[in-house]
Amino acid sequence: MLLEEMSWDEVEERLKTTKTIIVPYGSCEAHGFHAPLFTDTKIAFEIALKVAEELDIFVAPAMPYGVCRTTRNFSGTLSLSFDSLKSLTFDLLQELAETGFEQIILFSGHCGKSQLIALREAGFLYTKNSDKSKVFLVSAADLVDERIKKLTESPLYHADELETSLMLFLTPSLVKMDKAIKEVPKIPKYLIKTTGRPWMKSSVLGDAAKATYEKGEKIFNILVKNFIEIVKTF
Template sequence: MYLGELTWKEVESALKETKSVILPCGSTEEHGYHLPLATDALIAEELARRVSSRRKIFVAPAVNYGVCRSTAPFAGTLTLRFQTMNALIEDICESLYRHGFRNIIILPGHLGSAQVAAIEVAAQSLLKRFDDLNIALVIIPELLTDLEDVIEDREDKHAGEVETSMMLVLRPELVRVDEAVCEHPRFPEGIVARNPRDYMRSGVMGDATLATKKKGEIIIERLVERICEIIDRVERG
């Protein structure tokens, strides 16, 4: 059930059947030469859609902006301040709670450390204020640790093997396969980089050339299965 496609009466009625909702969080952020700026949002929304076909759950409109630090200098990347992202997530989730939602599954496609921290701080604040609210924060890489026989690049972080493989399944027409590269940037240890572009050329942090549609199918299926398991645990309390 897509929240944005329902009327308020339909939402009110459907809340009698389920009080669970997925909040996809993406970004508008560079993803190398070969993937679109909307990659994180497209992945998060599609995962949510597939999960909703297996579980009775609402899917909220995606948050398509995030905290982007190392990628901010690349053209087209639109970044929020930590405080803005934190307040945005807290306000959205509080609104959902006020309308009767009690199980919120936050599904970020963008997993920069500042982004995740902003969401976690918001979640902690909400849980302190609302005793009957349950929140799950899905961290995609943590759900893929048993796919070592599928994912070859152990240093895959951004716009590399995993995301490119998923996009080859979800939106293949948006993947510029011939532009995929391998790049593992090395940022200065212990020093905050003034300009991250001094340390990476393409914006890729991984090996996008290893991506295949078959890998993408396996990765997506595993993620959908694991997210469904998370929903089941949250709903059981």
């Protein structure tokens, strides 16, 4: 039920059986020396795909860019502005609703504050102007529960034990564990800044070295299960 792989008439036909779609959002963003820039996109996409398979619902093409603030100026981090993400998402919501989707789930693998507020604002604007479709916002962080916290040994922030474990499970050839490090940078909390780079060496916030494939597999299955439970309540 991957929208981009279907023909228009297949979409029209399948819309008779479900009107729910997940729209995965990621980022093109530094994830340490060890993990690829599309880490958030890959994680969001694979979770969305598995949930959609289980529930027989649609998945929209994954959005490869997001609003990245802390990792700006690390080469390869390509951040959208808040307004761009908001207006792009608003356009998408209108188009998806017009296509016939009545439940639109925005699912973000990138959990930066600005990213989530931009998506929420787009959903708010849409909902204020139309009652045709319901819009939901779920982030990967919403799916993390006590079981996952028990499975991991370090606090979870970014390019950390959790994300690195997931990437080891989802795409092991792109993770260089010999370059995975622990870093807990002291980024000034109250200072308004355009990047966190001066306070960071690797762009890791957490302990990527503790990641394993086995943890990744278990974490992935829990995240999928938790997402399914959330979608069932919609």
